[in-house]
Amino acid sequence: MSKQIRTGMVLALAVAALVCGQTVVAQQKEPDWSKVQIKVTKVSGNIYMLEGQGGNIAASVGEDGIVIVDDQFAPLAEKIQAALKELKITDKPVRFVINTHYHGDHAGGNVPFSKAGSTLIAQDNVRRRLETGGTAGNGGSIKMDVKPAEKAALPIITFEHDVTVHLNGEDIRALHFPSGHTDGDSIIFFPKNNVVHMGDDFVRYGFPFIDVASGGSVQGMIDAMEKATAQLPADVKVIPGHGALSNLDDVRAFTNMLKETSAAVQKALDEHKTLDQMKQEKILAPWAKWKGDFVNEDAFIETLHNSLTGHKGEFVKHN
Numbered sequence: 001m002s003k004q005i006r007t008g009m010v011l012a013l014a015v016a017a018l019v020c021g022q023t024v025v026a027q028q029k030e031p032d033w034s035k036v037q038i039k040v041t042k043v044s045g046n047i048y049m050l051e052g053q054g055g056n057i058a059a060s061v062g063e064d065g066i067v068i069v070d071d072q073f074a075p076l077a078e079k080i081q082a083a084l085k086e087l088k089i090t091d092k093p094v095r096f097v098i099n100t101h102y103h104g105d106h107a108g109g110n111v112p113f114s115k116a117g118s119t120l121i122a123q124d125n126v127r128r129r130l131e132t133g134g135t136a137g138n139g140g141s142i143k144m145d146v147k148p149a150e151k152a153a154l155p156i157i158t159f160e161h162d163v164t165v166h167l168n169g170e171d172i173r174a175l176h177f178p179s180g181h182t183d184g185d186s187i188i189f190f191p192k193n194n195v196v197h198m199g200d201d202f203v204r205y206g207f208p209f210i211d212v213a214s215g216g217s218v219q220g221m222i223d224a225m226e227k228a229t230a231q232l233p234a235d236v237k238v239i240p241g242h243g244a245l246s247n248l249d250d251v252r253a254f255t256n257m258l259k260e261t262s263a264a265v266q267k268a269l270d271e272h273k274t275l276d277q278m279k280q281e282k283i284l285a286p287w288a289k290w291k292g293d294f295v296n297e298d299a300f301i302e303t304l305h306n307s308l309t310g311h312k313g314e315f316v317k318h319n
């Protein structure tokens with residue numbers, strides 16, 4: 001996990017927050033987009049991973065054209081298109097963009113890509129949340145207002161459970177896992193090339209952001225990782241939502257941490273401890289190596305507490 005990746009994630013959220021006005025996230029300036037470089041890594045066969053600012057992009061590049069999974073931020077769309085062209089494999093455009101979820105650091109490029117002729121595909125709830133906007137957050141200290149997206153950002157093709165894109169000789173399959181990082185996450189499989197893009201159900205920046213306010217939950221994230229891991233070949237190459245190319249051992253270590261930390265918070269809840277007590281007693285100290293710039297121990301205690309108790313923050317009414 002590099003410093004750059006963590007900074008990128010924080011910046012991504014800060015940008016989302018700045019665009020949306022109100023924020024409790026650090027007030028950082030918008031990145032200088034002209035300085036962002038798109039790094040392209042060959043993962044396997046005709047599958048590439050693109051890193052710039054925001055979430056990782058997977059690309060299937062071949063004779064039928066290009067399919068990308070996620071599209072980072074709008075100001076980077078031209079650089080992303082140029083980086084794909086630079087591979088000199090095809091002159092054909094990006095025909096399809098699959099969004100792993102609705103967050104701006106993954107779907108922020110939807111408008112320029114759709115205007116350039118790409119067809120946007122995502123799970124039903126991605127379109128719904130882009131259309132309405134709302135609040136993203138962990139039900140506590142992480143909170144961002146999300147503005148409704150313009151029409152060109154909305155996926156044209158949506159699905160409830162799964163969809164398959166047959167291109168470049170591969171059956172590229174997006175499979176929805178409910179209520180993990182958000183309520184609209186998909187994991188995308190490239191079976192011929194033995195690659196998977198996990199979206200933000202699996203990240204490498206430490207404790208994950210679980211968007212409890214957008215229907216996410218720690219239990220859903222654990223279920224998604226266990227179900228996905230069970231059906232994947234042992235040597236599959238794993239593209240995380242953020243961070244370096246990974247393997248199933250990395251996913252298992254992450255899943256174990258989620259299970260152990262949520263069990264620790266559940267135990268504290270069973271003992272009728274309050275959120276403040278859990279923070280004071282530093283109940284996640286044994287997992288401190290997972291704390292990051294974005295989600296520290298206290299923020300992850302909040303996340304787990306709110307996920308396990310169904311506390312979404314903004315919906316709480318005091319009658």
Ligand SMILES: [Zn+2]
Nearest residue numbers: 101103181200
């Ligand atoms: Zn996300």
